[in-house]
Amino acid sequence: MTSEVNEPGSPPVLEVSQLRVAYDGRTVVDGVSFRIQRGEIFGLLGPNGAGKTSTLSAIEGLVRPAWGDLLVDGLDVEQQPLAVKALLGVQLQSSSFQAELSIQEIARLYAGLYGVKLSKDQVRDSMRTVGLADELGKKFKQLSGGQQQRLALFIATIHNPLLLLLDEPTAGLDPQSRRGLWRRIEELRSEGNSILLTTHSMEEAQAVCDRVAIIDHGILLTEGRPSELINKHKDDPRVLSVAHGAPTLEDVFIGLTGSEIRD
Amino acid sequence: MTNTGVNTTRPPLGLALRSLLRSDFLVLLNSKTSLFLSILLPIVILVANTVGKGQSRLGGSSLVIGLALTLGLLTSGLFGYTLALAHDRDVGVLQRLRITPAPTWMIMTSRVLVQVATNLLASVIVVIVGAIAYGLTLSPGQYLLAIAVSLLGAAVFLSIGQAVVGLVQSTSAINAISRVLMILLLLLGLLGGTGILGDTMKTIAAWSPVGALMTLFADTLNASSWSGQDTNALLACIGYVTVCATIGVRWFRWNSR
Numbered sequence: 299m300t301s302e303v304n305e306p307g308s309p310p311v312l313e314v315s316q317l318r319v320a321y322d323g324r325t326v327v328d329g330v331s332f333r334i335q336r337g338e339i340f341g342l343l344g345p346n347g348a349g350k351t352s353t354l355s356a357i358e359g360l361v362r363p364a365w366g367d368l369l370v371d372g373l374d375v376e377q378q379p380l381a382v383k384a385l386l387g388v389q390l391q392s393s394s395f396q397a398e399l400s401i402q403e404i405a406r407l408y409a410g411l412y413g414v415k416l417s418k419d420q421v422r423d424s425m426r427t428v429g430l431a432d433e434l435g436k437k438f439k440q441l442s443g444g445q446q447q448r449l450a451l452f453i454a455t456i457h458n459p460l461l462l463l464l465d466e467p468t469a470g471l472d473p474q475s476r477r478g479l480w481r482r483i484e485e486l487r488s489e490g491n492s493i494l495l496t497t498h499s500m501e502e503a504q505a506v507c508d509r510v511a512i513i514d515h516g517i518l519l520t521e522g523r524p525s526e527l528i529n530k531h532k533d534d535p536r537v538l539s540v541a542h543g544a545p546t547l548e549d550v551f552i553g554l555t556g557s558e559i560r561d
Numbered sequence: 562m563t564n565t566g567v568n569t570t571r572p573p574l575g576l577a578l579r580s581l582l583r584s585d586f587l588v589l590l591n592s593k594t595s596l597f598l599s600i601l602l603p604i605v606i607l608v609a610n611t612v613g614k615g616q617s618r619l620g621g622s623s624l625v626i627g628l629a630l631t632l633g634l635l636t637s638g639l640f641g642y643t644l645a646l647a648h649d650r651d652v653g654v655l656q657r658l659r660i661t662p663a664p665t666w667m668i669m670t671s672r673v674l675v676q677v678a679t680n681l682l683a684s685v686i687v688v689i690v691g692a693i694a695y696g697l698t699l700s701p702g703q704y705l706l707a708i709a710v711s712l713l714g715a716a717v718f719l720s721i722g723q724a725v726v727g728l729v730q731s732t733s734a735i736n737a738i739s740r741v742l743m744i745l746l747l748l749l750g751l752l753g754g755t756g757i758l759g760d761t762m763k764t765i766a767a768w769s770p771v772g773a774l775m776t777l778f779a780d781t782l783n784a785s786s787w788s789g790q791d792t793n794a795l796l797a798c799i800g801y802v803t804v805c806a807t808i809g810v811r812w813f814r815w816n817s818r
Contacts, residue, residue, distance in 0.1 A: 413572020
């Protein structure tokens, strides 16, 4: 896994500083800070309700932070929201597209919204790369879960974004589809995209991410390369108490975030 | 910009608006309920009112055509536009659009423009069918006025629908409220306007959205001269649009959760 991909002196693609997000006075993200460099895949790990999606929502401009700074390629998310959105590709946790539109029409709509002109033939050619060329006439709901995820990722990357935000992109997928999506994520990185993804899967984090951060109750607990995190926390009594043998990333995760089941 | 190989330019607004208009039009075209409410329902009313009788059953021809036009605008505004907006908010379609570089005003404007254009087209068809069915001869000026009143009517009911979606989050609640509201508005405009519920209700009915629009449609189709009643109806419509659109925009939420 290559991690050091930033050009010397170039600004981070994403800089999150002291981010605080609150809903109706209840703080769900509290003082979170991290950076993502160009061409880097960064994983945000946390149990349900930890604050992962709220962090992403703030970066996407869907919620206004109560505090903190969010810079995408040096642009302030709050000051220049539309310019920032043009730099982002987003796959939401549950994407939904207009039920009345075919896959081809959805692709042309979102291409247009990002300033990409696509003819019907170009849509067909592009869809071939994600294995959906034969499904162009179908509606979104008629696709399988894996196909829906592939379409959502295709739409998110239709304008070749600087930073791709993926909210639990492989949730609910079978192993084949999951591996396929990992390959696609690797390809996107090799094309110059930076990626921030949230996941529950430690396997995914280790397989795909250059660096990961563990978040819980809105607070960033630790951050680093997966191997670094294991080394850093391998002697932590909380980690040792849940480990069966040599500590793994999952042991570190459960040790730091607790064993209780979250809703 | 410092990156290479990736897109960092802000997309042109014209292309975004064209894409939105095209997709919103396709959505409306593929939605049979919306088309039925906008065009077929008013025509059914016109035709049903003439079947088996030489004379209109509900009253004068201008009243029936006005009713058909108003009903078409009312149902497509309160059911077509409002429920589609509530549904898209509920399932996350609006949220998905909102994370694109298209400004939020553009996303809403596109929907409203397509709905208004459909309403205008439906109104022209209804007026033509009505004129043929009732043997009316309308001047080009009357057609233009009817279209102008239809535009006003579309604005009235779309803004009422927008206010409902702005104030209420639950799609099922919006569905129920829209049905009740439609019955109330129709009863008030029709029954109240006849005077059988008393003079007070008649006055209220004249200022109600349905009553005001039917007044304007009837006077347009009858080629009546402009009256104080028309002024009141016009003011009422402008008032509804202003108040309801303000409420609908001010309290609108893009996410139902």
